[in-house]
Amino acid sequence: MSSIAVELPSIDVPSPPAWPLIGHLPELATQQLDWVARTQGRLGDVFAARAGPQRIVMLSHPDHVRHVLVERRDVYTKGGTFWSAVRSLIGLGLPTSEGQTWRSRRRMMNPEFRRTRVAQMGDAMARTLADQFATWPAQPAAFDVARGVSRAAMAVIVQTMFGTGLTPEQSDEVGDALSFSLDHMLHKVVTDALPAWLPVPGRRAHQRAVARIDAVLYDLIAQRRAEGPSDDLLSMLLEMRDTDGSGLDDEALRDETMSLFLAGYETTAASVSWGIARLAADPTLYAPLVEEVDGVLGDRAPTAADVPALQATTRFFFETLRLDGPVYWLPRTAAQDDVIDGFRIEEGTMVALMLDRIHRHPSAWVEPDRFDPDRFLPERHAGRSPTAWIPFGAGQRQCIGKGFAVMEGTFLLAMLVQRFRFELLDDTRLVPQIGLTRRPRYGVKVRVVPRR
Template identity: 35%
Template sequence: MVALSTQEKEIPFLKQENPLMGSLLEHNRDRLNFYMRLWQEHGNVVGFHFGPFPGVAFFAPEQVRSILVEHGYDFDKGVAIHTIFRAVVGDGIFSSEGEFHRRQRKIMAPPFQPRHIVSYADTMVRYSEQIQRQWQDGEKILINHAMTDLTMSIIGKVLFDADVLKETDELGNAFTMMFSYVGKELTRLIHLPLGWPLPGHAQVRTAARLLQDRLRQMIRERRMRPLDERNDVLSLLLRARYDDGSAMDEDQIIAEALTLFGAGHETTAVALTWAWYLLTQNPERYRKMRQEVDTVLQGRSPTYDALAQLPYTVQVFKEALRLYPPAYAFTRTALKDVLIDGYRVRKNTVALMAPWVMHRNPEHFPDPERFEPERFGPEREKLIPRYAFLPFGAGPRICLGNHFAMMEGPLLLATLAQRVSFEFVSGQQVIPNPSNTLTLRPRDNVSMIVRRRV
């Protein structure tokens, strides 16, 4: 780890910005290239404006560590996250702050500890086996929708013990609508209240009410029976107690459940979509992963224990997360003046960090645009600075489901790779487009042809 500077330095700000909008229009037009331009032209630290509001981009691993770990509670998520998420979802673990966030994280952490998530592995594999049985040899599928349906079904079972939950179902559609609204609103400079009679607002409010009502029904059903009869996360949250012996109230449980659902299916679905795309564009590495799966599993369904014998499959998933991190950028707002690597981040200033850029730094990832899972092999991975690879954040706000995702992704890759192969349909242009979404989805649907394996 490179030592941070203790001598105060002046933040270099962009000199050519729109006098009214700052860099907001360029950011909203093509944010990935905007982030890359900031780093390539100005280095690891550069200031900018979104409208009248100042921000500072930090791209060095040690700077990101300082913000997220050392000063984790000297920053918060910012007004936009608070306003938009709380209006739609409630004040769940993603948007809560300070002592309340610490209290919520402590009570919610046990279901996502490695020793507990092992029990979800069979569910992940079972749903993967089910979805591939629906595909006919030679059938053309939209891999992005297939992965969303799969991960949505898995998280629906894990969280709610619900057997049918996918993008096309009423509840799945409501989730999609609600989180699409959040993604669009986060790109706006001014956030108009959800209660205002504006286009789309009524549908979002209806979707939120539908989800809240269904969750209240699920909670009532569980309270009619002994809570220890079920092992889904909703039941675990109902049983959980704070240090003083009190339980979460119903509104808070609903807010946390909605937050977990959104985070629990979207990020993994996006990562898997990019993993299959990358594999179909790199046939030698696709063959290498299939060979590992065939040799280790020999026709058996994978288990959690089998992951230790599938290192290359895990490396493939990590490399997909590197090249196309679902959380491609995130921000924190300073609660007071904070010194980061000698640069004074003033109170209320936004600090921007972009894994999209950091994962493409050739100093840490040679030939960074190349799909090379081997860079996450045991010896080479040791050479990567700790905070240079940042798919799940870091510090006290690190993604609660990071262990869940790192189990689910490789298990789903192995299960499907054993049964089918995918062929990329030629003529498509697959471009990442984070506009109006919370994660790094492809701009368009991605078509693939299913080939059943003998």
């Protein structure tokens, strides 16, 4: 823990007028990120909101990222109600642990996520995706692409992690349970700050949802144990040893598995679903992707070696992550008094880096609301603040699966464009669901037209 004493200035973080007790909950519930954007416009890059009893200082400038996640990373911890809500689902896995436990786990897991290791998973990933897309409707009928991509991304994580598959029913069961819990967890941030004796709607249903996911995960773990080690992530977790020779006990194994499962499929699925929604809404975005995919791949499956040549596809994925990324905020709790941008932050304050705002900050982005994948062309990206685009976080807690996710996102988009064209229907509704992650509330129901 940093022991730098900070003398607090007298500038309080501004906050818009709030309702008694409930604070800004009505605005947050109904206008969500639009309210955050409007409030930033009125009050600036640092302001406080109140979700019921929970005060949150929202930070919207790329420089705040460096302060919170890099320079003062020991001050801003994963304590507080948000992270305890996440722990109710994934326990103490890599994303939620801290201190020595986190350091030793991260050290053990890093080699499994190195570029060369991830590249070895490329063929299995492409095979799994091809199998999934083969089941997509051949008729140009209404189809929920978000559900299809979600199943496909879950199949990839289960295949690469457990070396096995799930039935479509198991996949939907886990997907629905997880979606429920992800939404419920945002409520928990508010309700956990209320007295424990108050009955909270959804608490039991959340526990049941966790139990349903656990049942599937424990099955898969038992299957891997019975079949012996293989070339997958679960075998790696089973064989992992710290410098003192100790491995993971059963509880740690469950938490780590659940963490990778949650972090590894919902995020990628949500971002690619938004990407397909963009393609369906604006057919002019297709041309560069089709040209690239047909030129680089033709009819064959992608391999890891193709990723550097699929640049337009990767740029498209990056732009999707900028505007529609599943992680739209990164909350932390101040473990001691601090000053951010001249504003007083008291010990115990919950602060949140608002990725949705940072990814549109005018200091780094021209016409920030425009979807333009070419912003990521090297000549246009050079000179931009390295903390203006942080869909995978920053600093030492940056996403361990970033390389895996970029390969998978690129594969998913390339293989979908290779096979289909997507068209909006008159009644397609594209509305974000802001839960623990941001995903399409009503799915992405489009007409799927096979290309070949």
